[in-house]
Amino acid sequence: MPSHLRLSLLLxxxxxxxxxxxxxxxxxxxxxxxxxxxxxxxxxxxxxDTSALVLGGLQVVLxxxxxxxxxxxxxxxxxxxxxxxxxxxxxxxxxxxxAEGSNLLFMAGLPVLAAxxxxxxxxxxxxxxxxxxxxxxxxxxxxxxV
Numbered sequence: 267m268p269s270h271l272r273l274s275l276l277l278x279x280x281x282x283x284x285x286x287x288x289x290x291x292x293x294x295x296x297x298x299x300x301x302x303x304x305x306x307x308x309x310x311x312x313x314x315d316t317s318a319l320v321l322g323g324l325q326v327v328l329x330x331x332x333x334x335x336x337x338x339x340x341x342x343x344x345x346x347x348x349x350x351x352x353x354x355x356x357x358x359x360x361x362x363x364x365a366e367g368s369n370l371l372f373m374a375g376l377p378v379l380a381a382x383x384x385x386x387x388x389x390x391x392x393x394x395x396x397x398x399x400x401x402x403x404x405x406x407x408x409x410x411x412v
Contacts, residue, residue, distance in 0.1 A: 267391050275392040278385045283333030285378060286345055290329055293322030307355040335396025338389040346382045353379050 293300045297318040304310040304318075325348070331341040352375065353360070359372035385392065393399035 267393075271391070272394040275385060275388055276394040276396075278381050279335055279392055279396075280333055282345060282378065282382050282385060283329045286325060286332065286348065287329035290322050290325035293318050293325060297322075308351075335392060335398050338392065338396070338398055342382070342386040342389050346379070346386050349375070349379055349382055 297315040300318040300322070301313045301315070304313045328341055328344055328348075331337055332345050356372040356375065359368045360376065362368055363370045363373050
């Protein structure tokens with residue numbers, strides 16, 4: 267695989283992991299905000315502070331695994347699923363970004379989701395500075411000869 271493509275996948279992996287990490291940190295430092303988001307966007311009432319902290323902690327671990335390129339099928343897939351659900355929950359804002367009460371920033375979730383899906387699809391080619399690739403795990407092997 268050409269080096270510029272390997273570098274592109276590394277950049278997507280690291281920035282997607284950082285994106286999820288920022289939201290994980292928000293769950294930890296702003297549990298009340300997380301509870302409000304879950305109620306408003308996911309229609310999930312009754313989330314407690316402890317649950318928000320646990321979810322944040324799990325997402326920190328997931329984010330760090332993505333950044334490191336570890337267990338790619340599981341971690342990249344989980345990242346796509348989490349961000350996909352989050353993006354779908356804001357579909358009304360995405361469909362009508364300029365409507366009264368909407369927020370144009372929700373549109374930013376679409377290219378992030380597309381990049382994350384691309385990263386998942388190319389996970390075996392994502393070998394630059396990837397722990398899976400360094401350890402020789404099946405998920406770290408490129409489909410292309412080196």
